[in-house]
Amino acid sequence: MSEIFPDPINPAEYDTQLAEKKARLNSLFAEFAPPALEVHDSAVSHYRLRAEFRLWHEGDRCFYAMFEPGNRKKAYEVREFNIASPLINELMHKLLAEIHTSELLRRRLFQVEFLTTLNGDALITLIYHKKLDDAWEGEARELQERLGFPIIGRSRKQKVVLERDYVTEVLKVDGKEFSYRQIEGGFTQPNGEVNQKMLSWARSASEGIGGDLVELYCGNGNFSVAMAEKFDRVLATEISKTSVNAAQVNIADNKIDNLIIARLSSEEFVQALRGERKFTRLEGVDLTSYDFRTVLVDPPRAGLDDESVKQTAGYDNIIYISCNPDTLHANLTELCKTHDIVRFAMFDQFPYTHHIETGVVLKRKATA
Numbered sequence: 212m213s214e215i216f217p218d219p220i221n222p223a224e225y226d227t228q229l230a231e232k233k234a235r236l237n238s239l240f241a242e243f244a245p246p247a248l249e250v251h252d253s254a255v256s257h258y259r260l261r262a263e264f265r266l267w268h269e270g271d272r273c274f275y276a277m278f279e280p281g282n283r284k285k286a287y288e289v290r291e292f293n294i295a296s297p298l299i300n301e302l303m304h305k306l307l308a309e310i311h312t313s314e315l316l317r318r319r320l321f322q323v324e325f326l327t328t329l330n331g332d333a334l335i336t337l338i339y340h341k342k343l344d345d346a347w348e349g350e351a352r353e354l355q356e357r358l359g360f361p362i363i364g365r366s367r368k369q370k371v372v373l374e375r376d377y378v379t380e381v382l383k384v385d386g387k388e389f390s391y392r393q394i395e396g397g398f399t400q401p402n403g404e405v406n407q408k409m410l411s412w413a414r415s416a417s418e419g420i421g422g423d424l425v426e427l428y429c430g431n432g433n434f435s436v437a438m439a440e441k442f443d444r445v446l447a448t449e450i451s452k453t454s455v456n457a458a459q460v461n462i463a464d465n466k467i468d469n470l471i472i473a474r475l476s477s478e479e480f481v482q483a484l485r486g487e488r489k490f491t492r493l494e495g496v497d498l499t500s501y502d503f504r505t506v507l508v509d510p511p512r513a514g515l516d517d518e519s520v521k522q523t524a525g526y527d528n529i530i531y532i533s534c535n536p537d538t539l540h541a542n543l544t545e546l547c548k549t550h551d552i553v554r555f556a557m558f559d560q561f562p563y564t565h566h567i568e569t570g571v572v573l574k575r576k577a578t579a
């Protein structure tokens with residue numbers, strides 16, 4: 212018999228945990244003398260827009276499973292997942308009931324992923340240890356019809372897209388709406404409501420600067436799409452092809468005409484900006500014509516590499532979004548030699564975990 216997965220949510224603890232995160236950031240960054248921390252909280256439940264589960268089989272019965280950290284043998288049964296969106300919870304139940312009625316859909320299914328949006332779109336990915344044939348596709352199409360949301364089947368070297376491989380999110384920021392294609396497997400901010408707060412904050416940090424914005428690690432254009440109207444022109448780069456493809460759709464769908472997004476790693480982009488290398492992926496882009504006054508970086512957990520830190524320090528205004536306070540701290544040790552922190556914010560993207568999303572705005576010191 213499986214044990215039930217303990218509910219990771221305890222709303223009564225939320226405020227205390229938020230205060231602990233706030234204290235941790237204030238203590239870690241005190242040496243940089245930042246201004247007062249702006250705290251952006253999360254909903255206390257149903258805030259996460261994506262979730263993935265192992266599917267555990269016990270005879271003919273199967274269930275969503277999660278594991279104890281470090282122990283892949285002990286599967287807990289997940290019946291409710293209160294950190295995930297209401298739509299994920301609804302689809303979890305419907306899908307499980309459906310696959311119990313179909314041996315073909317259930318057999319060798321080992322993972323299920325849900326991607327949902329604030330505006331009610333969803334995508335379900337079923338991942339198998341078997342080849343997906345026409346018979347599977349027939350039943351999966353009927354299931355898709357009954358669930359009312361697109362299904363993707365995956366297996367080794369196989370990706371069967373029955374309708375589409377993306378969702379379309381609409382984010383509301385400062386009274387405006389921005390549409391975002393989010394492709395299965397591409398990076399997206401997991402907490403949509405908090406993401407809206409981050410975008411609003413980044414827009415407010417851009418007010419009155421003018422000139423052009425350069426962005427590294429732009430994903431599907433999450434920030435650049437919402438910030439483009441605050442600058443004359445924006446040039447952004449990202450390494451993932453999937454995300455860059457989504458970004459091109461997002462530029463078109465939001466009718467933005469001053470934003471270019473190119474597929475380059477941050478290392479390559481730094482070389483291009485310094486004129487050390489030319490890239491066909493930047494053909495037609497005259498880097499010398501830009502008046503970059505602001506840089507926005509939102510790197511992965513590893514933070515900025517040394518060359519990207521040097522490049523970032525070359526701009527008067529820096530907006531740094533970070534999912535890892537420790538690497539942010541290491542990067543600020545360098546950046547604060549030439550810049551002062553003028554805004555300091557915490558976004559609680561990941562309640563009930565120790566993870567903290569931080570935003571910092573830096574301005575070049577008058578003497579630097």
Ligand SMILES: C[S@@+](CC[C@H](N)C(=O)[O-])C[C@H]1O[C@@H](n2cnc3c(N)ncnc32)[C@H](O)[C@@H]1O
Pocket residue numbers: 398399400427428429430431432433434448449450451454475476477478509510511534
């Ligand atoms: C934390 S995510 C931020 C994405 C985006 N700003 C957003 O809000 O959705 C970091 C992004 O950096 C990209 N990335 C990782 N390593 C990179 C590199 N070396 N050069 C450029 N982009 C990279 C990832 O693909 C991912 O999209």
